[in-house]
Amino acid sequence: MDMNRFTTLLILLVLLAPSCKKRTADAPGPASTPVLWSRVYGGSNEDEARSAAQTADGHYILAGTTKSNSDDVTGHRGFGDAWVVKLTPAGEKLWARTYGGSGGDVAESVLVMPDGAIVFAGTTSSSNGDISANRGNYDLWVTKLDANGDIRWSRTYGGTASDEGHKIIATADGGFVVAGTSQSTNGDVPGNNGSVNAWAIRLDGDGNIVWSKVFGGSYNDFFYAIAPSGDGGFVFGGSTRSNDGDISGLHNTPTEGFDAWLLKTDGSGNKIWSKVYGGSKSDGAWEVIPNPDGSFLFAGSTDSPDGDISSPRGGVDSWLVKVDAAGTRTWSRVFGGTRSDNAVGMLRDTDGSLILAAATTSNDGDLAARGGTTASDLWITRHDAAGNLLWSGTFGGTFFESPQTLLRTADGALLFAGGTGSNDGIISGARGSTDLWALKVKVP
Numbered sequence: 001m002d003m004n005r006f007t008t009l010l011i012l013l014v015l016l017a018p019s020c021k022k023r024t025a026d027a028p029g030p031a032s033t034p035v036l037w038s039r040v041y042g043g044s045n046e047d048e049a050r051s052a053a054q055t056a057d058g059h060y061i062l063a064g065t066t067k068s069n070s071d072d073v074t075g076h077r078g079f080g081d082a083w084v085v086k087l088t089p090a091g092e093k094l095w096a097r098t099y100g101g102s103g104g105d106v107a108e109s110v111l112v113m114p115d116g117a118i119v120f121a122g123t124t125s126s127s128n129g130d131i132s133a134n135r136g137n138y139d140l141w142v143t144k145l146d147a148n149g150d151i152r153w154s155r156t157y158g159g160t161a162s163d164e165g166h167k168i169i170a171t172a173d174g175g176f177v178v179a180g181t182s183q184s185t186n187g188d189v190p191g192n193n194g195s196v197n198a199w200a201i202r203l204d205g206d207g208n209i210v211w212s213k214v215f216g217g218s219y220n221d222f223f224y225a226i227a228p229s230g231d232g233g234f235v236f237g238g239s240t241r242s243n244d245g246d247i248s249g250l251h252n253t254p255t256e257g258f259d260a261w262l263l264k265t266d267g268s269g270n271k272i273w274s275k276v277y278g279g280s281k282s283d284g285a286w287e288v289i290p291n292p293d294g295s296f297l298f299a300g301s302t303d304s305p306d307g308d309i310s311s312p313r314g315g316v317d318s319w320l321v322k323v324d325a326a327g328t329r330t331w332s333r334v335f336g337g338t339r340s341d342n343a344v345g346m347l348r349d350t351d352g353s354l355i356l357a358a359a360t361t362s363n364d365g366d367l368a369a370r371g372g373t374t375a376s377d378l379w380i381t382r383h384d385a386a387g388n389l390l391w392s393g394t395f396g397g398t399f400f401e402s403p404q405t406l407l408r409t410a411d412g413a414l415l416f417a418g419g420t421g422s423n424d425g426i427i428s429g430a431r432g433s434t435d436l437w438a439l440k441v442k443v444p
Contacts, residue, residue, distance in 0.1 A: 034442050035395070036413055038426045039091040042435040043068025047083065048419035049436045051110040051120070052407040055147070059094065060087040060407070062417050063110035063120045064436060066098060071431045077129045078102035082122055082141075083436075084110070084149060089411070091438060097149040101126025105141070109168045116147035121168035121178050124156060135187045136160035140180050140199070142168065142207055155207040159184025163199065166224045169234075174205040179223035179236050182214060193245045194218035198238055198261075200226075200269055213269040217242025219254040221261070225288045227296070232267040237285035237298050246274045251307045257282035260300055260319075262327055275327035279304025283319070287346040294325035299346035299356055302334065313365045314338035318358045318379070320346075320387050333387040337362025339374065345406040353390065354383040355443060357406040357416055360394065370394050378403040378416055382443055391444050397422025401437065415440050 041047065045067040053061045066083040069076035072093060073083065081098040082105045088094060099105065103125035110120040124141040127134035130151060131141070139156040140163045146152055157163065161183035168178045182199040185192040189199065190212055197216040200223060204210055215221065217240070225237035239258040243250035251259050259276040260283040266272060277283065285298040302319040305312045308329055309319070317334040318341040324330055335341065339362040346356050360379040363370040366389065367379070377396035383389055395401070397420065404418040420437035423430035427437065 035426055036440040037091045038439045040420060040427060040429050040435040040437050041072045041085055041093060042431040043070035043073040044432040046434040047436045048434060049417035050108050050404050052405050052415055052417045053110050053112045054407060054409060055112050058089045058410050060415060061110055061112055061118055062438060063107035065106040068432060072096050078126060080104045080106060082107035095149055099130050099143060100124060101129030101131045108166050111168060111170055118145040121165040123164040130154050131156060138162040138164060140165035153207055157188045157201055159187030159189045167226050169226055176203045177226060177234055179226040181222050188212050190214060194242060196220040198223040200236060202269060211269045215246045215263055217245030217247045224286050227288045227290050229264060230290050230294060234265050235288055235296055236263045237288035239284035240276060246271060247276060249276050251278045252280045259283055260285040273327045277308045277321060277329060278302060279307030279309045286344055289346060289348060295322060297322050299343040301342040308332050309334060316340040316342055318343040331387060335366050335389055337365035337367045344403055347406060347408055352385050356381045357403045359403055366392060376400045380443060395426060395439060397425040397427040413440050413442050
């Protein structure tokens with residue numbers, strides 16, 4: 001389950017990297033970044049946030065996964081549960097609820113609707129509890145909650161093989177579009193071009209399927225990100241190993257690595273264009289956002305030293321790319337050091353600058369101010385509209401931090417969430433081996 005970004009192996013390297021010295025937070029920018037608050041939540045096992053959203057009254061909704069059944073986690077259902085936590089603006093827990101069945105369940109992406117309802121998308125292998133139907137193996141899973149976390153409806157989608165949900169956005173008509181992956185060729189999945197295909201599914205407000213489309217080629221193709229295109233369509237981001245079907249121009253061979261991949265559709269899910277980006281190794285797009293002029297930005301990671309990548313830092317680099325309305329690359333920027341730096345989220349700030357969240361283990365290059373530590377940290381960077389680095393700061397403790405998401409808050413701050421194994425520095429109150437971690441900061 002949970003192919004959650006093809007960089008799983010890279011993230012494992014991040015999480016297992018040894019720590020060399022204790023630190024709190026550092027910022028190689030013009031001023032120290034004020035930490036407004038840092039909180040951990042969870043139980044005695046593994047807990048993590050994958051996505052965050054804000055309610056109209058300023059509260060925060062964190063969604064992810066838990067294997068715990070103690071402390072902040074009650075109602076354990078099975079191997080792993082989807083977990084939703086509601087926080088006050090000060091980071092105090094209001095409530096925490098688990099969802100799923102006796103199998104493996106995870107909430108990958110969450111949003112808050114205008115009426116206060118909470119909707120999350122993810123993946124489930126359960127066929128009991130909150131899951132009334134399982135198509136086979138793993139299913140894409142969407143659940144709608146009321147503002148108190150009570151289930152309004154819970155629906156699964158897929159076929160008899162493995163299907164996953166990675167990202168959900170709301171549509172103007174009150175429905176949703178979900179980006180994911182599928183290995184099925186039946187059920188809700190209209191065929192398969194290869195081993196793993198990217199899958200997009202549009203739902204109405206009650207969870208009924210409006211359309212379902214698969215994209216890709218004869219190798220492995222993944223959607224992890226989605227954004228509205230401004231013309232009623234959608235742009236999906238992810239990674240691919242294919243060089244046929246919907247994919248052409250792969251920068252390596254299908255057995256050597258992935259390319260980052262963007263695909264644009266109209267509002268009915270029909271492909272308008274498909275483009276790949278990268279070099280001779282592995283590259284991916286984990287977040288995509290539209291620009292007012294019809295162009296797009298994507299953030300991700302690359303370990304390629306060639307192709308669309310210039311001035312690589314070494315190892316895996318955080319990667320920021322702008323493409324025009326037709327998907328043609330305008331510019332490409334890499335950031336990081338000689339170890340592993342992986343951008344996992346991006347947003348446009350109110351002044352037009354870009355904020356990236358990344359996991360890093362580097363301590364040189366753009367991360368020289370981290371000193372000797374090689375444990376993974378949250379790395380926050382601010383960039384101008386041309387992608388140039390304006391400021392950066394790292395945050396964490398002496399073990400590991402695995403950031404997953406970022407959110408612009410209504411009061412002008414930033415909320416970052418993910419997981420942590422630390423219990424020092426700006427992190428205190430650890431519950432278990434991995435805790436859900438939320439950090440609110442003001443970035444210069």
